[in-house]
Amino acid sequence: MILFADDLGYSDIGCYGGEIETPNLDRLASEGLRFTQFMNCSKCAPSRVALLTGLYPIEGGCNGPPAQMVNGMTIAEVLKTAGYQTWMTGKWHAKENPVKRGFDRYYGSLKGGSNYFEPKGDFMEGDKPIKPVTAENRDTFYTTDVYTNEALKFLEEHKEGESPFLLYVSYNAPHYPLQAWPEDIAKYRRKYLKGWDAIKEERFKRQLELGIVKPGWKNSQRDPDVPAWEDFDRKDDADLTMAVYAAMVDRLDWNVGRLLAKLEEIGVSENTVVLFFSDNGACAEGAMWDGVTARNKPDTRNSQAKLGKEWANACNTPYRKFKRYMYNGGQLTPFIVRWPEGISEVNRITHEPAHIVDLAPTLYSLAGADYPEGQKWEVPHEKGLLKDWTVQPLSGTNMLPMLKGEPAEEGKYYFGHFQAGRMIMKDGWKLVSDGHDGTVQHLYDFPWELYEMDTDATESHDLAAQYPEKVAQMDRDYRAWIDRADRLTGVKSHEWYQPRFTDEQRRVADELADDREMKRLLKERKRIGLKIVEELEAMKLGMKTVLGMAKVPMSYFGIVEAGRKYASKSRSLDTLYRAWDEKVRESERFCSQKGEIYAEVWAIQERIRIRLPADEAD
Template sequence: MKFNFMIGLLLTGSTITAFAQKNKKADTRPNIILIMVDDMGYSDIGSYGSEIQTPNLDNLAKEGIRFREFYNNSICAPTRASLITGQYPHKAGIGYFDVNLGLPAYQGYLNKESLTFAEVLKNSGYSTLMSGKWHVGGDSTAWPNQRGFDHFYGFIKGASNYFDIGEYGQAPPVELVKDNKRINLKSGLYLTNEITNNALEFLDEQNKTEKPFFLYVAFNAPHWPLQALPEDIAKYKGRYSIGWDSLRIERIKKQKALGISDPNQAIAKRDPEVPLWDNLTYSEKQLWEKKMEVYAAMVDQVDQNVGRLREKLKELKKDENTLIIFISDNGAQGGYSATNRRKPPRNTGPIGTAGSYDYQEQSWAYVSNTPHTNYKNNMHEGGISAPFIAWFPKQIKGGNIVKGTGHLIDLAPTFYELANTTYPVKLNGVTTNPLPGKSLLPVLTGKSETVDRGEPIFWERAGNRAVRKGKWKIVSTYPAYRWELYDLEKDRSENNDLSAVNTEIVNELSADYFKWADKTGVVDYEKIKPANPNGAPAAGPVKGAARRGNVE
């Protein structure tokens, strides 16, 4: 009798528990997917003026919103530090690169006071997932799983091969990490696809929960080395025989037709370091064409994988309640000429194969950054401007193009507002750095044309500096300390330096810069410049090339 009574109690308890679990209200807050590509220029997708086939991204743009002005930090690690924490890179500990220069602002990995978006959203009840490139701390204590991500697949440092051996060529094993376990990419697989495969795997597993998810997909394409699948390269055979001079004109015309560039927008002055296409020999043209064919193929493959992510959302019936954002970490990489040119460490196969260590180089990067001046690692618009697409059927009206003037520091506040999450003053006993950015939701939802931040945007990296305040921008390129001044409403291509006739504006913005630098931990680059940067990118252009970007 007593035994039967106990059994009854257990069954009743189990029934109540099962009923409670079944009727537990699901968390209906929006899902978030953040997609970042690497070293891709402002005009390298169709909806920003490109001839490269990017139908999936173009569809996101058509159904979502595009910014004409969205800023990054001009180079990989500092960009990712701002993106992941919502802080300026120095405040997060990565003011130079993932290299420790001995000061808190330059320690080379994310500090504990700068919470990652994964830490904040996980604490708020989100599943947090990442697939791709990390590059904000090489020590295992600073890996993604230790900074708030439930699951991670990808690589920790700044660059990776896309495949190792097989029909595509031969190269060393591709070293990766999955949830703190070191693994290698299986032979014959292509890393861009595998980044997506693992993201899809994480989404399938996460779908078993009642939580909303945050997924960060950090593709390394089209960062060097130029390696792509033969079938993708074949799509672009002969497309680039017109050369960079004609293609650049073609892109600016398309940008104006799309509304990405103002009809009165002038294209940036021709880079004197880039040779005229018509002056090249036949064999030189063949080599350069191949570079851009492979580069285009790498962007094309990213777009195909964006399509796969969208298909998974539809399959899981989560597409209507998911925000997707697409950006690039910096402008396209220059470094074409003189002693500053990147020299491939080895080439055991043709451009595009696993044995290729070539890269796009300045002549084509000059096209990729159309209509802007300069390249990656420089604070002119070509270095810090990215395409920005946001798609969210519930809140974003399709087809809009706005000025925007957003920055990486604005994404974390956007996610937290969308997730109805408060950024904590303290977490796990650590007092956090306050967030300097502003939510983008007023712009995304059509309530504003630009981000109302009430203060300038600032940049510094290896002595290269800039300030954006309203329509005005000052910029200086290391080792020079002279400020240039541009009116970006009339001259976003930065063709006309107005510093000599507007000294009061230069002085005002310069004063703003030094106040920001002091409170952010920025140190004069000459005082911390590494004698041996351990593979980190150079500080600035070589002497005599004041408007040329650099390479990693």
């Protein structure tokens, strides 16, 4: 039984240091094993691909948005070959329908986030679209409860002696929008008036006491974009926001308890492996309620409220950053395994690293299922999707020895990649880059940072300058991995995502950056580009001039491209665009004359320049 939370912070539940009441998850931990260094893929859809296929997301066809899972088989498809019944409820977040990828029964939403009380669109029972909310259930419908109700039905219909089952319950809680039952909110109201700084410190203290963090580790600093609690004016609104979030986690725990009780009731608790974890860290996308926009007030039934960086920072204690990032605040999750027949030493904590891609090979080992590596696999046809491919080797490794107390395999690599963020880890050393808002393009790679996980898992002391040879070797290993992944999927990560350039391309990019003629050409383009921007501004066209989720100002490259359709409205503007285009052609000719790889790098940079934030345009 796989219990998958959505956007749950590392320290939210009690057995990982949280103050939210989670007695059922705490009990699960006391009867099983807790991992402190279990990695996900930092984002909803990528983590689901990794869980379901045992491949890293980019290997399985997912660069971020929901995608078809290719190059492998889902755990449901493989376990069916070993005689398992396969059931799923909840959030799917991929392009195919679950019943066409190995699940016998499914109830839930094909989308990502959804309203909890009145979800709309893409709800399915099996392969049939349904309207989940009816006149009869409107007053009791809440997705966390309903997904559990459907899972309980599957379990109730399981007869003693029947073939074994895989039950995958994929909750959308506590993903935004923040919506909870009023009685659950009331339980936590006014408990967060002490503020995020105090909550962060209290959680860290409990983590030390529990052994979740090691002595000597430091709590991460308050995020630079988060104000001190004492300087924040709208304390009551902030308290309400976190109270609703806590209520959602509380309700999630209550439903976990219902499922655990059902396992006992039908007599399979001792022989059922239960896994609990989250797809990424707490989410800082969007902002807390501004106190003005009515639809974003957290305690309304259809609120679109979000947690905000302030509380997300505290929820990911002791780690840095959030969902979307390759830092530990984005990619570490609580991970609890209960297996009465297999884990002899219970209530144990391990600091050994493991990854969500390790789950598929572990489940296959438990089930005695064969994974048909190298064979052709066909899936039911769905419009616009592939119907077959060769099954690639699993990227993960069997965790059964670790469940029995053995150390992690030495020399094993772990990889992370989401838009502009990237990560590689081996033997306790982690190389990671920031990436910032992954929806915004950047002309050059963000610098690598190096951390020693055994002594500094909170990523407080960058050792990259101290160990340049280690950085260089791990960089080569990362680039070799992502090149292999790109060959599988046809994605050109070097052009659209970090790292942008191969070693040779990077050398050429640096050479072009220092070239006198290229500097002259870019200086001319800037002069013309800024004049175009001035003319467009004077025309008061209402053009969009910001980029990404953070809405950073667009560079003049981007504004020039966006405003091109207005060139015919003004003779002077048309003349400027002609001059701009001539400089572009001149630059292209210059690079082509220097050689093919120079033209290649220039073409990559041109595609990126129009997506650059203003402060990088030079």
